[in-house]
Each structure stands twice: as C-alpha cells, then as structure tokens.
Amino acid sequence: MKKTFVLAALLTAFASGATAQDKPKVDPATLEAVTKAMWPKVPEGWEKRVSFDETQKQCSEHRNEPPGAVFDQIKAREIATVKFPADGNVLGDWKSGIRIANDGRGGTFTDRPMTNGANCYACHQLDLAQLSYGTLGPSLHLYGKNRGFKPEEAKATYAKIYNAMSVMPCSMMPRFGYHNFLTEQQMKDVTALLFDPESPVNK
Numbered sequence: 001m002k003k004t005f006v007l008a009a010l011l012t013a014f015a016s017g018a019t020a021q022d023k024p025k026v027d028p029a030t031l032e033a034v035t036k037a038m039w040p041k042v043p044e045g046w047e048k049r050v051s052f053d054e055t056q057k058q059c060s061e062h063r064n065e066p067p068g069a070v071f072d073q074i075k076a077r078e079i080a081t082v083k084f085p086a087d088g089n090v091l092g093d094w095k096s097g098i099r100i101a102n103d104g105r106g107g108t109f110t111d112r113p114m115t116n117g118a119n120c121y122a123c124h125q126l127d128l129a130q131l132s133y134g135t136l137g138p139s140l141h142l143y144g145k146n147r148g149f150k151p152e153e154a155k156a157t158y159a160k161i162y163n164a165m166s167v168m169p170c171s172m173m174p175r176f177g178y179h180n181f182l183t184e185q186q187m188k189d190v191t192a193l194l195f196d197p198e199s200p201v202n203k
C-alpha cells in the first residue's frame, strides 16, 4: 500500500512539474552568456553568430511560443530584413540546388573562404530518391507542384529561406540569408529546386 502511495505522489509531482506554467522563467541574458562561454575563441566576423539578436531574446524568453503581440512584432521585424534579388527573379538552377540542399558540410570557423551546404535534407524530405533525411521540418516533396508552380509562391519561399522567422517566428529553421550563410545565388538555386517542374522534388 505504501509503495502505491509513493508512486502516486511521484506521478502527481511529475505531472504538475511538466505543465508549462511551472517551467522556470528563462533569462535571455544568462542564456546568451552561456552560449558565448561555449565559443571563447570566436574568429573575427563570427561575433554575430554567438550573440542573441532582439528576436532570439524574445524567443528565449517565451520558450519559442511568443504570445500574439510578440509574434506579430517578431514577424514584422524579420520581414524587414528580407532582400530579394534585384532583378526580381528568385529561381536559379535546381541542379545546383540539389547539391546545396543535400550538402551538410561547411560553415565552420576554419573554412576560408566560407563554403556552405544548406543542409536542408537534415530536417526535410526533398525527393523520393533520398536514402535518409531528417523530419524536424515537414516533407518538401512535391512542394512547387502542390502550389501550382505559382511565381508568388516561389517568391514567398525565397523569403522563407532568406529568413524563416519572417513567416514563422521562433522557427527552428536557420535564417540563411539573414546570417549571410547562403549567397543570393545559392538561395535562388534552392528555391528552383522546390519550384522547377523538372526538379526531383516535384516528381
């Protein structure tokens, strides 16, 4: 009898401990200090990557679930950072795009010059031929086809890749253009991967 009681008490404690309102408050300043301490020898030009911007602070504070007003504020701030190609063409070469999307190499301190794969496959299914892919993000198979290959959808997708938080505040997806992690051409190539009817994504 005693054992059952202890177990029940433990379960109750666990259940109540797991509710959102009981989670300890996050202090963004402490989090930023811990992050910086993990990278004590940041090379020149990388400081921004270990500092929190206003959006990241708000996301930390609200455990990535910002209330409506903060959500809108973040979205407006992030949309303002998106730069579209000057000629308005967001579609590059899908064949180059597939190499970029399936390449997880690069982005390390020692890369000179910086060469980056986009690592999309680590979080998304892209096409049916992939041997493995991550599932943190939704499948992108048939992405352009399901959107009728519409130019305005392609433009919205370029913006998503440029800055994922301009669409979904506190997204886990990297802000590729915002951080200058991918070049304009690389982002165009990956957008073409999702929107070219000939791309394996749409087969």
Ligand code: HEC
Pocket: 101, 118, 119, 120, 121, 122, 123, 124, 136, 137, 138, 140, 157, 160, 161, 164, 167, 168, 171, 172, 173, 174, 176, 190
């Ligand atoms: C670290 C994981 C991660 C990586 C890497 C990543 N994404 Fe995402 N992506 C996500 C998550 C999580 C979502 C869903 C939440 C959101 O919309 O931001 C998402 C959403 C998307 C969406 C919107 C999906 C929809 O249903 O509208 C697109 C398009 C997208 N990603 C494209 C890409 C492309 C292209 C790349 C590579 C350049 C990429 N992602 C890299 C995690 C990732």
